[in-house]
Amino acid sequence: MLKLTKYELRKNLLGIGIVAGIIFVLEAFFMFFCLTKNLNYTSLFAGLLIIAAFVSFFIVFIFGVVTYSRELSSKSSYLIFMTPNSSLSIITSKLFYTLIIGVGIAALFIGFGALDVFMMVGIFGDLADTLKDLSEVLKIMGIDVVNIIINIVAGIISFLISFFFLIALAYFAITLSSTALQNKKIKGLISVVLFCILAYVTIKISSVLPELYKNPDSLLQALISSLPATIFQLFMVVACTFGSAVLLDKKVSL
Numbered sequence: 001m002l003k004l005t006k007y008e009l010r011k012n013l014l015g016i017g018i019v020a021g022i023i024f025v026l027e028a029f030f031m032f033f034c035l036t037k038n039l040n041y042t043s044l045f046a047g048l049l050i051i052a053a054f055v056s057f058f059i060v061f062i063f064g065v066v067t068y069s070r071e072l073s074s075k076s077s078y079l080i081f082m083t084p085n086s087s088l089s090i091i092t093s094k095l096f097y098t099l100i101i102g103v104g105i106a107a108l109f110i111g112f113g114a115l116d117v118f119m120m121v122g123i124f125g126d127l128a129d130t131l132k133d134l135s136e137v138l139k140i141m142g143i144d145v146v147n148i149i150i151n152i153v154a155g156i157i158s159f160l161i162s163f164f165f166l167i168a169l170a171y172f173a174i175t176l177s178s179t180a181l182q183n184k185k186i187k188g189l190i191s192v193v194l195f196c197i198l199a200y201v202t203i204k205i206s207s208v209l210p211e212l213y214k215n216p217d218s219l220l221q222a223l224i225s226s227l228p229a230t231i232f233q234l235f236m237v238v239a240c241t242f243g244s245a246v247l248l249d250k251k252v253s254l
Contacts, residue, residue, distance in 0.1 A: 008097035015063060016101065019056055020108075026052055027112050034119050046116065053109045057163060060101050065170045068094065069188065072178050088245035091171060095241060098167050102160050110156070154222035158230065165233040169202065170195050172240035175247045206232055 009016075030045035173195035177188075206229040213225040223230075 005093045005096050005100070008094060009100070012063070012067075012097075015059075019059060019105075023049070023052055023056065023108065023112075027116075030116060031119065034116070034123055037123060042120065049109070049112065049116075053105070056105050057102065060098065060105070061163070061167060061170070064094070064098050064167060065174065068171055069174050069191065072174065086245070087248035088242065091241050091244050091248070094171070095164065095168055095237070099160075099164055102163055106156060106160060150222050154226070157223065158226055161230055161233055165202075165237050166199060168237040168240040168244075169198050172244050173198055175244040179247050202233075202236055 026045055026049050030042060030049060033041035033045060170191075174191045177191040177194055209228040209232060211225050212227060213221045
């Protein structure tokens with residue numbers, strides 16, 4: 001599986017390089033304007049970096065799904081699916097590749113975010129005082145800044161799990177439509193419809209699962225709070241992965 005994951009990384013190296021290049025350029029502009037104490041442009045590029053974070057995940061999702069769909073539809077799929085590797089290993093390697101990229105993007109933006117905050121506080125002295133005053137105001141209002149940070153971190157972890165879950169769901173929808181509508185041009189549209197239906201139903205189920213802590217006081221409690229939904233999503237990842245592998249072995253004619 002690790003060899004297949006390396007293959008996925010090498011195959012998508014150009015796309016990864018372009019996305020990373022754009023992020024580093026935006027960060028370079030942010031640092032330049034921060035060091036020159038231009039607050040307006042610093043704020044602008046801070047906003048662009050936040051947008052870039054979400055766009056990066058969207059690109060990874062779309063690119064991964066489109067690539068998988070093309071591999072099932074084109075003759076190039078023989079190069080992958082007719083190798084000695086099992087269908088389960090191939091699907092798992094694609095998901096593992098997506099997980100690596102997702103975690104890598106999250107780590108990159110968290111690192112840049114921490115660096116950028118320290119830079120702004122160090123260079124814009126007034127900003128540091130403003131943030132301190134804001135923290136005091138929030139405390140008076142009964143809002144704990146530490147809890148906000150904990151919820152943000154827990155939210156990032158939950159987002160990565162949900163992102164991974166949606167990728168697995170998309171792979172299953174594509175494989176399922178390829179089973180039912182082999183050699184039909186409409187199967188691409190059916191894949192989208194199937195994915196939307198499955199995503200809606202599973203997200204709806206996740207939303208009604210209980211929260212174990214209403215107001216978590218620590219990161220551990222925040223993670224435990226959403227544990228039922230997390231377990232359900234991870235179960236769906238496993239089910240979709242095995243389901244896709246079985247369909248590839250039994251039903252899909254490559």
